[in-house]
Amino acid sequence: MAVRFASLGSGSKGNSTLIDDGDTCVLIDLGFSLKESVRRLARLEKTPSDIDAILVTHEHADHIHGVAAFARKFKTPVYLTHGTYQPKQMGELPKLNLISCHEPFALGSFQVSPVAVPHDAKEPCQYVLSSCGFSVGVLTDLGHVTPHVKACYRDCNALLLECNHDLEMLQNGPYPYPLKQRVSGDYGHLNNQQAAELLTDMNLGGLQKLVISHVSEQNNLAELAVSAVEPHLVDWAGELIVADQHEGIVWTSLS
Ligand SMILES: [Zn+2]
Ligand SMILES: [Zn+2]
Numbered sequence: 348m349a350v351r352f353a354s355l356g357s358g359s360k361g362n363s364t365l366i367d368d369g370d371t372c373v374l375i376d377l378g379f380s381l382k383e384s385v386r387r388l389a390r391l392e393k394t395p396s397d398i399d400a401i402l403v404t405h406e407h408a409d410h411i412h413g414v415a416a417f418a419r420k421f422k423t424p425v426y427l428t429h430g431t432y433q434p435k436q437m438g439e440l441p442k443l444n445l446i447s448c449h450e451p452f453a454l455g456s457f458q459v460s461p462v463a464v465p466h467d468a469k470e471p472c473q474y475v476l477s478s479c480g481f482s483v484g485v486l487t488d489l490g491h492v493t494p495h496v497k498a499c500y501r502d503c504n505a506l507l508l509e510c511n512h513d514l515e516m517l518q519n520g521p522y523p524y525p526l527k528q529r530v531s532g533d534y535g536h537l538n539n540q541q542a543a544e545l546l547t548d549m550n551l552g553g554l555q556k557l558v559i560s561h562v563s564e565q566n567n568l569a570e571l572a573v574s575a576v577e578p579h580l581v582d583w584a585g586e587l588i589v590a591d592q593h594e595g596i597v598w599t600s601l602s
Contacts, residue, residue, distance in 0.1 A: 349602050350481040352505060354595030355379065355387040357487075357560045361409050361592070364485050364507060365391060368478040371455025374401045375474055375485050376410040377417055384413045391598060395421040399455050400444075403427035405471035405488060406436065415440060426454070428461070430470020448472040462499040464489035467534040475499060481601045483507075487561040490534040492541060497548045504601050505556040507590065508545065510572035511536035517566040530566070539567065539575035546579035555601055559589045 348369025355363035361378035365388075372393065377384055385395060401423055404410055415437040418425045424442035432445060446452065448463040448470065456479075461472040466488045473496075475484040484500045487509035500506060517527055517538070529535050537545075546557075557580070559572045569589045580587065590596045 349600045350478050351598050351600040352483050353391045353598045354590045356592055356595045357590035358592035366476050366483050368456055371399050371457050372397050374398050377413040378409040379413050381413050381416040398423055400424045405468035406431050428470040465534050492545050502550050507558040507560045508542050509537045509561040510539045510542045510559045511561050512538050512563045512566035513571045514538045520566050539572045543575045543579050551583050555585045557587050
């Protein structure tokens, strides 16, 4: 079976990505309540018992809100860095796996490569998952693109890429000044232009799907994100998708 992926929702109110190769099914983050997570999984024809593991990127609520409750209820293994696991916040987890940002590991039929990213969390990482000759990269919640990030994501066949804000909308928008500084800072979130620039370093010949992700409802519009990345995708034969906060994205397959 082919590698496929879907999103339960993407944005500052909750994030979760599903990646499945027919043998192993993994969630990256779970930023929704337990009930909402189960409901959104059902929309993608999955039940909690189908989930083999949850990989966590960092401890911000839009990524971990449902992780501990889900893991306790369904005995789901959780993988996260030492810094991201905060016992006071998450409590006991039945199958806890502490990982290093710099050591790839096998998870069922997937090879998982954590990638250290610059973000204002304790020990954040993002992930590239590979199986059957395909790799899917999730890259959100980083303030800038480092050479390490470029190298790790260059050959992805699918990329879920943060286009958090349009810089002008953020600057003219309703956020208080310190929050504007945080979001646009080196340890905040990628704006549309920064995301677009990453594409110049990608091996676009191998990239089949690009998913515009973690779009701010306050400080961005899907159209602005699309028009920022499109000039970098001239002659590209892949599919451009926008992930939604409420609907996520439907199952999308690599072949
Ligand atoms: Zn986030
Ligand atoms: Zn974050």
